[in-house]
Amino acid sequence: MSARPGLSACIITLNEADRIDDCLDSLAFCDEIVVVDSGSTDGTRERAVAKGARVIERAFDGYRSQKDFAVKAAAHDWVLCLDADERVTPRLSESIERARATGFADCAGYRFARLSDYFGAPLRHGNAYPDRVMRLFDRRRGGWRGGREIHEHASVDGRVATLDGDLQHLSYRSMSDQLARLERYARMMAEHMHANGRRASIANIVVNPFWRFFRGYVLRLGFLDGWRGLVYAYVKTNYVRQKFIKLWLLGRGGRI
Known part of the structure; x- marks a missing residue:
């Protein structure tokens, strides 16, 4: 030993x-x-x-x-x-x-x-x-x-x-805490991806959030966690949408 x-x-x-x-x-x-x-x-x-x-x-x-x-x-x-x-x-x-x-x-x-x-x-x-x-x-x-x-x-x-x-x-003190944190994380991730040459398309804005919700809530049985599972899946889906919208704007010279 x-x-x-x-x-x-x-x-x-x-x-x-x-x-x-x-x-x-x-x-x-x-x-x-x-x-x-x-x-x-x-x-x-x-x-x-x-x-x-x-x-x-x-x-x-x-x-x-x-x-x-x-x-x-x-x-x-x-x-x-x-x-x-x-x-x-x-x-x-x-x-x-x-x-x-x-x-x-x-x-x-x-x-x-x-x-x-x-x-x-x-x-x-x-x-x-x-x-x-x-x-x-x-x-x-x-x-x-x-x-x-x-x-x-x-x-x-x-x-x-x-x-x-x-x-x-x-994880979160309140819903406001979660939303504020995820908005900050979405901005930071978009900036990181943009700095490394990544660009977003309209497909990313539409498809990626849908896949995140479907994978977590349906395929991985998130619905078994009741209303908490639904809220969690929806909020995380919105995070993915925010991230790619911000990245899409950065690629077109927009401010986020």
Whole structure:
């Protein structure tokens, strides 16, 4: 059996005082918690310090860059990356600890399902679940790569295994919060795609949103989540439509 590696938890924050405590509590099994804060004014930093986290202040220059900075600031090579609105469930923490007891075997990273709470109940179907994410990895073999700052994801060179248990995601504080966030993400994605030479057509504006809805709500059984599944599918469909409309306008010199 290999030696039990140290494990650092890495979180980026901005005004998360109402959610940071539960997030940090779920990471009590880690050897270190690093919080990179980008100017909170609601007491987030103070609450994180009170929970034993090491807090670093850094101006925000993109989601990927901020997370990459947090990973590089960690004391240990094995890192577990969370957002402030996520919590490690007991079953997932047990799975992580079992893997750690083996020295993380021959893996470079681990993925697990993310279960989103949507207005009071979890979404267990559609595009929302299992939504597997790779958040536990050896930073010597990967990390938050690439130039895209929105919808960022980590990758590694080596084997990636799947762990049992869910990462709980308390996705949105309200419908207004969701709509505002998705509008911002649509703008950022359109700008990124445009900068990389991508252009949109009328077909993208019409077909891509339809396919997103049909795939999630029908093929992936999103309708089994009741009215929440319908609202989630519709709002996400509108995000895809916004993204391609903005990209279409950028390609014609328009302002978004």
